[in-house]
Amino acid sequence: MNMELPARPKPGSAIVRPTIADCDIHPCLAKPSDILPYLPKRWQDHAMTYGMLPRHGYQSGPAYPKGQPDAARLDSWPPDGRPGSDLSFMQAQHLDANQVELGIMTVIAPAAGAAQNLDYSAALARALNEWQVAEWASKDSRLKASIVIPYEDGAAAAAEIDHWAGHDAFVQVLLLSRTAEPLGQRRYWPIYEAAQRARLPVGVHAFGYGGYPVTAGGWPSYYIEEMVGHSQCCQALLTSMVIEGVFERYPGTRMVLIEAGLAWLPSLSWRLDKHWSRMRDETPHLRRPPSEYIRDHVWLTTQPMEEPEKRKHFHDIVEWIGIDRLLFATDYPHWDFDDPLWAVPVKLDEAARQALFLDNAKALYGRA
Amino acid sequence: MARHVIAPASALPPGERLVAEVAGRKVVIFNLDGAYFGLFGRCPHQGGDLCLGRTTGLVEAGAEPGEYSYTRRGEILRCPWHGWEFDIRTGRSRAEPARVRAKTYDVEVKSGAELFDGPYQAETIVVSIEQDYIVVQA
Numbered sequence A: 001m002n003m004e005l006p007a008r009p010k011p012g013s014a015i016v017r018p019t020i021a022d023c024d025i026h027p028c029l030a031k032p033s034d035i036l037p038y039l040p041k042r043w044q045d046h047a048m049t050y051g052m053l054p055r056h057g058y059q060s061g062p063a064y065p066k067g068q069p070d071a072a073r074l075d076s077w078p079p080d081g082r083p084g085s086d087l088s089f090m091q092a093q094h095l096d097a098n099q100v101e102l103g104i105m106t107v108i109a110p111a112a113g114a115a116q117n118l119d120y121s122a123a124l125a126r127a128l129n130e131w132q133v134a135e136w137a138s139k140d141s142r143l144k145a146s147i148v149i150p151y152e153d154g155a156a157a158a159a160e161i162d163h164w165a166g167h168d169a170f171v172q173v174l175l176l177s178r179t180a181e182p183l184g185q186r187r188y189w190p191i192y193e194a195a196q197r198a199r200l201p202v203g204v205h206a207f208g209y210g211g212y213p214v215t216a217g218g219w220p221s222y223y224i225e226e227m228v229g230h231s232q233c234c235q236a237l238l239t240s241m242v243i244e245g246v247f248e249r250y251p252g253t254r255m256v257l258i259e260a261g262l263a264w265l266p267s268l269s270w271r272l273d274k275h276w277s278r279m280r281d282e283t284p285h286l287r288r289p290p291s292e293y294i295r296d297h298v299w300l301t302t303q304p305m306e307e308p309e310k311r312k313h314f315h316d317i318v319e320w321i322g323i324d325r326l327l328f329a330t331d332y333p334h335w336d337f338d339d340p341l342w343a344v345p346v347k348l349d350e351a352a353r354q355a356l357f358l359d360n361a362k363a364l365y366g367r368a
Numbered sequence B: 001m002a003r004h005v006i007a008p009a010s011a012l013p014p015g016e017r018l019v020a021e022v023a024g025r026k027v028v029i030f031n032l033d034g035a036y037f038g039l040f041g042r043c044p045h046q047g048g049d050l051c052l053g054r055t056t057g058l059v060e061a062g063a064e065p066g067e068y069s070y071t072r073r074g075e076i077l078r079c080p081w082h083g084w085e086f087d088i089r090t091g092r093s094r095a096e097p098a099r100v101r102a103k104t105y106d107v108e109v110k111s112g113a114e115l116f117d118g119p120y121q122a123e124t125i126v127v128s129i130e131q132d133y134i135v136v137q138a
Helices: A032-038 A041-049 A087-096 A118-137 A154-164 A186-198 A223-243 A264-282 A290-297 A313-321 A350-364 B112-117
Strands: A020-025 A100-105 A143-148 A170-178 A202-208 A255-258 A298-301 B003-008 B017-022 B025-032 B035-040 B054-061 B068-078 B085-087 B107-111 B132-137
Touching (some): A020 A255, A020 A350, A032 A041, A087 A100, A100 A350, A118 A143, A118 A154, A170 A186, A186 A202, A202 A223, A223 A255, A223 A264, A223 A290, A290 A298, B003 B017, B107 B112, B112 B132
Parallel strands (some): A100 A143, A170 A202, A255 A298
Antiparallel strands (some): B017 B025, B025 B035, B068 B085, B107 B132
């Protein structure tokens, strides 16, 4: 019922959106039982009778309530089911609308790798991988999958990586950041060995169920503390990987830290180098300063991007990390989605923009 | 600047909202106890669709730690993406009122008679003299 009186101002000019890679897209099951057809009967019965116990005491949901229902954009609910569960809705709202040429899927729920029953963890990981191929990657060639693994069981995780190695749908191995032990420790080495063998990057997405408080200081009171706690958690796991010598032992390892922020990385590198120069002989297996391992082996996804008070400081952060190590991500359909057109708080030159939004991801994930 | 007749005033009771396309842009119009306000439907932070945002009140600290007030019930619009809060009356964001604000539109209610008598002609809906209409300046 819109009626305009005399002058009709011209509508806003159309926005041209450049082609992008989105390195953090979350498909999810419309309902939990949708995974059952992908599970063997023995595990279907288990799922329906007992369900999944995450490594996380006395509760079934995530540790903290989220910023919006189901942690999703209010406009991302398809007609049926949860946000992220309907491919055609995702295509229209995100892949087509935002010109996504390459979309890296990161399935974080159900958090199969965090299941306390390690056999169920492995079965559910396999089912989610089959589901990603059948329901997503085979239906839209823009979407590439991450191998969900039972990461608390190194041998089973390596077997899952080996199973999918060379499959065109999979471009990454995926873990969550909260684990039973710091990720550099030996129980996880088979994962890095298998990923190196398969020539796949290892993505670590924030969240998960480690069984420990979500900050280094204990359980905080508020969701906002969990959100910023991800950077602590990822600093701890990255420090562990560097100091334990993972990158020395598996030099083909390429780590992608997903949704954990980025401005903290230079500070961590500087601090590690400072201490390493004094305590080098404690960890003689490290042949180089820690910052060099980080520079050579670590990528970061951008969302949710830091927005410095003085916008120009974002250029400093990019320079310290290296533009070639940053991967644009939206986190679709989650509520803290970054819009590719508006999320970067500064104007990048064309070469940097192209690297951050597309080329880095295509090179890293072998799609160049 | 033109005036756009959006709907009969009766279509927007107090406490409700109405989404209209005005000069090619989606605008969300609110009736706060008889006062009308229009906001551009695009969040100035990153572009979420403000037309879909929930309305809330304003939770603020009192004089002492632990004291809270809840005021401005229904006068705050939250972006459906990142939850930024906007004052429906001014468009200003709660977090950064000076820098980040939603574009506002002047909204008024005119009688059908005024619309007929003025220099403006209704084009696509029939304006009857007996009713009042919501008119947006854009």
